[in-house]
Amino acid sequence: MIQIDDAGSGSLVGGTAVGILRIETNEYMWDVIPIKYFTSPYFENKRYEDYTLSIIKKYLKYLNVDKNEPIEICQGYIFNKTRDFLAKSNYNVKSTKISDPLQSLIESSFIDYCTQIGIPYDYLRYTKYPFHFHKMLRWVFADKKNRVKLCKTAWNSWKKYSDTQLQIHYDYIVTGNYICLKCGKKINTPSKIKVIEFTTNKKQFIYLHDNCRFSQ
Known part of the structure; x- marks a missing residue:
């Protein structure tokens, strides 16, 4: 099974992390939608949807995902165009709330990214809602x-x-x-x-x- 999720779409600071996981083999990949896609005019034109789709297409190809393998994808706004693409391409896709293992993996990746752009790790780690x-x-x-x-x-x-x-x-x-x-x-x-x-x-x-x- 493939899981697709994001982290950081609700964070004021930083871009947004997008990740994909094949549960059976623990193959995990992630990338970041750059901050510019959440500034004008890119955000209003929903260009982040195109960037997200390009990431997911790349990883689907790398993982050689066929049309029968189950895919669970997050319901968030980041994936609007990606969900449409998967459905119209006849992938075995289900839009749902994503839980572990991918949820923890992508959230951890986003925290790593945020520390790289300057947010102190200790400022994020000791709180229920770090972002x-x-x-x-x-x-x-x-x-x-x-x-x-x-x-x-x-x-x-x-x-x-x-x-x-x-x-x-x-x-x-x-x-x-x-x-x-x-x-x-x-x-x-x-x-x-x-x-x-x-x-x-x-x-x-x-x-x-x-x-x-x-x-x-």
Whole structure:
């Protein structure tokens, strides 16, 4: 059986990972839809659907998938054109919610990709929802000038909050387990810190080393 799934289509930061797995042999391959396909005008024109289809076609050919082998494919919007192609090409395809083993594999691959583009691994690992919109927004606003290029800027949610006013002040922490969201390194305590404050659905706070000069 073949499984097809994605990870990151709901993450503000980064492209979207697309993966395919043959369960019986554990043959697993994945690729990333580049960020540009989630910016204007590519996103509005749904060019990400074409890119996704090209990835899946390549892997179907590599795995030599015939028309009788069962294929389970994710129901997400990323795969709209791919699902149509598979059905019209008479593949044995079923649109469904994808679970393990592929779900964990592709999510792990997407986390690896995100750490490569600069998101601290520790910022992602200790949370139930590592790619929650406001969590990613805090990371972007920690170095907005250099990180906007990593965002899905055609999203309405980004357009809603992209010009949010950022207020900066300084504070002092005595205890706690914090990382600087600009450089990704631990903030030692006790320590003076730089705080970026902004409001979306609630007040949000970003903690940085008071003199961090890291550049993305």
